[in-house]
Amino acid sequence: MFVLSSEENKLEHIAIIMDGNGRWAKKRGLPRTLGHRKGAEVVKEICQAAEKAGIKYLTLYAFSTENWKRSAEEVNALMDLLRQYLKSDLKELQDHGVCIRFIGERHMLAPDIVESMAKLEEETAQNDKMTLCVALSYGSRQEIVHAARRVAELAKRGDINIEDIDEKLFSDMLYTQGIPDPDILIRTSGEQRISNYLLWQLAYTEFFFTDTLWPDFNEKLLLEIIDSYKSRERRYGKVKAQ
Numbered sequence: 001m002f003v004l005s006s007e008e009n010k011l012e013h014i015a016i017i018m019d020g021n022g023r024w025a026k027k028r029g030l031p032r033t034l035g036h037r038k039g040a041e042v043v044k045e046i047c048q049a050a051e052k053a054g055i056k057y058l059t060l061y062a063f064s065t066e067n068w069k070r071s072a073e074e075v076n077a078l079m080d081l082l083r084q085y086l087k088s089d090l091k092e093l094q095d096h097g098v099c100i101r102f103i104g105e106r107h108m109l110a111p112d113i114v115e116s117m118a119k120l121e122e123e124t125a126q127n128d129k130m131t132l133c134v135a136l137s138y139g140s141r142q143e144i145v146h147a148a149r150r151v152a153e154l155a156k157r158g159d160i161n162i163e164d165i166d167e168k169l170f171s172d173m174l175y176t177q178g179i180p181d182p183d184i185l186i187r188t189s190g191e192q193r194i195s196n197y198l199l200w201q202l203a204y205t206e207f208f209f210t211d212t213l214w215p216d217f218n219e220k221l222l223l224e225i226i227d228s229y230k231s232r233e234r235r236y237g238k239v240k241a242q
Helices: 021-027 032-052 065-069 072-087 089-095 111-124 140-157 167-172 219-230
Strands: 013-017 057-064 098-103 130-138 184-187 206-209
Touching (some): 021 032, 065 072, 072 089, 072 111, 089 098, 098 111, 140 167, 184 219, 206 219
């Protein structure tokens, strides 16, 4: 088993856009809902693989604010799958010492789902093996607007001065407060865009795009990406070393 050592290119946080469930099902003549179900099974495998590889933070794009525009049938099926997942697979991750957090527009989700999310967050808050951050009903532009409003409210109340507003303060207003920016972004299915995902947080992230559909993604592919990441030089605007 490959494990990332502290001497190698620093890697704490992997973010993933889990894309391709519908296409995976279509290729097999199956309903899209079965593709989503298969994709949910892969989430468990990848979470366990990331934890074994020493990754401290894993953020998964599970359902975007734009996904609400899909057919009512598909959305309802996804919400039912989410309900099951919150009670089964995520519970199992809790038993493995994983801290679970959710980011996104919770007011758009059903009350019972929000209640289950809050319960998992509370019950896993002290776990420290890995933090799994699940983006549900999430949109990065909405997150940034929300953060700007919070900063404006602080300034309006006189709690901060204009001069106090900097990158650190703004980052603390985001849903990902306390979580380091991703070192790696992985998107499956061959698409090469970030789809309103972590726009602020991905400023210096290394991108990896794979043609593999999410239901076919596995531990081996994850470790190959981690290995490839080690060979990249992250300069953060500095001149390349000679």
